[in-house]
Amino acid sequence: MGIEGDLREEFDRWEAAQTATFTVLPYGLLAVSVGITVLQLPAHLPVVLGLSAAAALWLLWFHTLHPHVVRSGYYAGLLAMAASLAALAPWYGLFAFVGYPQAFQYLTGRWRYAGAAATAVISAMAFLGGIAKIGAENLWWVWLGVSVLSIALAGAVFSFVEMAYQRNELQKQALAELREVNLKLEAALAENAGLHARLLVQARAAGVLDERQRMAREIHDTLAQGLAGILAQLQAAEQTAAEPEVLGRHVANATNLARESLVEARRTVHSVEPSVLADARLPEAIGEVTRNWSAANRVDAVLTTTGDARPMHTDVEVALLRTAQEALSNVAKHAQAKRVGLTLSYMPDLVTLDVRDDGVGFEPNAKRANGSTNGGxxxxxxxxRVQRLAGRLDIESEPGRGTAVSATVPAIPAGGGR
Structure with missing residues (x-):
């Protein structure tokens, strides 16, 4: 339940005790006043007892049984009976004291202070011995002085009690608001728990999908390219069977491609970086890929590096290396180019790889057989690959004017976070 629940229980206990005291107090004071007065046997005892019975019935009907029916009228009647009883028998000043708590209970605003002033005047009369003694001994000015002093004291006490009451109301309101906030917080926590569970499921599914896409890219960039190259070399060898020297070169190229593809396949299974990056940095790795591709396809290809070449995060280097490999593979399969230029540019915040050829080109926005406009x-x-690193891939091409592929990724340094 917490602190809020403990405070609420404390307030409830205090209010229950206060309500019980205010309910019983008038009857107790009336009973004490009747008992003392009966022992003194005043001259007007029958009238006093009759008024006492009327006061008891008045309290029972309005104060106990119907406390919300009449408020100001009930209080006025109660004070009238208390004043009459105190005038006849001074000990009923004890009963008149109920005017103070009941003024606070049944009246509001300035009427509370008016009820307290009236109660103070009645109490002053009882203190001086009743109306008969005041008249006999000419104590009217004394009664007035005592009344004024009692009214001042009652007003000060009422002011203090009213401030305490308002503070309690504010505390109750604050507790109610705190309870509402706690309920909303519990609901939010429950909702967040459900959302967290759903996010875990989605993250798990996204992780599986991402891993599948990664493996698909790796297979395409290594095994598929290698097999395509081997097939191309074997087909060329088949066409040049009559020329032993050319035949040997094609077979040797096919053998090298098969060996490299086998190494890449093993490394892909173990999820490590490409073998060409294992012992070299990105410019050297792309340079080696470019030279091997140029020798295998007999197409002039040159790599140019600009800017401050520095080690990058593995994912950055792998993405750019795979982009270079795929772009060169596309040139070999589709471009019929005579020259290819690669430019690796290091900038303060970005690394860019541009691959340009002078081949036949194509229409980048043309729909493929599967309806896609994004190419194969x-x-x-x-x-x-580049979008996974918050990068961008741009392709420019026109039929007969060659193709330019540009990959731009953030320059995440080696050892840096993603």
Whole structure:
């Protein structure tokens, strides 16, 4: 339940005790006043007892049984009977004291202070021995002085009690608001728990999908490219069977491609970086890929590096290396180019790889057989790689004017977070 619940229980106990005291107090004071007065046997005892019975019935009907029916009228009647009883028998000044708590209970605003003033005047009369003694001994000025002093004291006490009451009301309101906030917080926590569970499921599913896409890209960028290269070399060898020297070169290229593909396949299974990056940095790795591709395809290809070449995060280097490999593979398969230029640019916040060829080009926005305008899996894989690093892949091409592929990724330094 917490602190809020403990405070609420404390307030409830205090209010229950206060209500019980205010309910019983008038009857107790009336009984004490009747008992003392009966022992003194005053001259007007029958009238006093009759008024006492009327006061008891008045309290029972309005104060106990119907406390919300009449407020100001009930209080006025109660004070009238208390004044009459105190005038006849001074000990009823004890009963007149109920005017103070009941003024606070049944009256509001300035009427509370008016009720307290009237009660003070009645109490002063009882203190001086009743109306008969005041008249006999000519104590009217004394009664007035005592009344004024009692009214001042009652007003000060009422002011203090009213401030305490207002403070209690504010505390009750604050507790109610705190309870409402706690309920909303509990509801929010329950909702967050459910949301967290759903996010875990979605994150798990996203992780599985991301891993599948990663493996698909790796297979395409290594095994698929390698097999395509081997197939191309074997087909060329088949066409040049009559030329032993050319035949040997194609077979040797196919053998090297098969060996490299096998190494890449093993490394992909173990989820490590490409073998060409294992012992070299990105410019050297792309340079080696470019030279091997140029030798295998007999197309002039040159890499140019600009800017401050520095070690980058593994994911950055792998993404750019795979982009270079895929772009060169596309040139070999589709471009019929004679020259290819690669530019690796290091900038303060970005690293860019541009691959340009002078081949036949194509229409980048043309729809493929599957309805896509994003190219085949190779282009899609390149785009996914760079976008996964919050990068961008741009492709410019026109039929007969060659193709330019540009991959831009953040310059995340080696050892830096993503």
């Amino acid at each position: 899996f190779g282009l899609s894989g390149m785009r996914q």
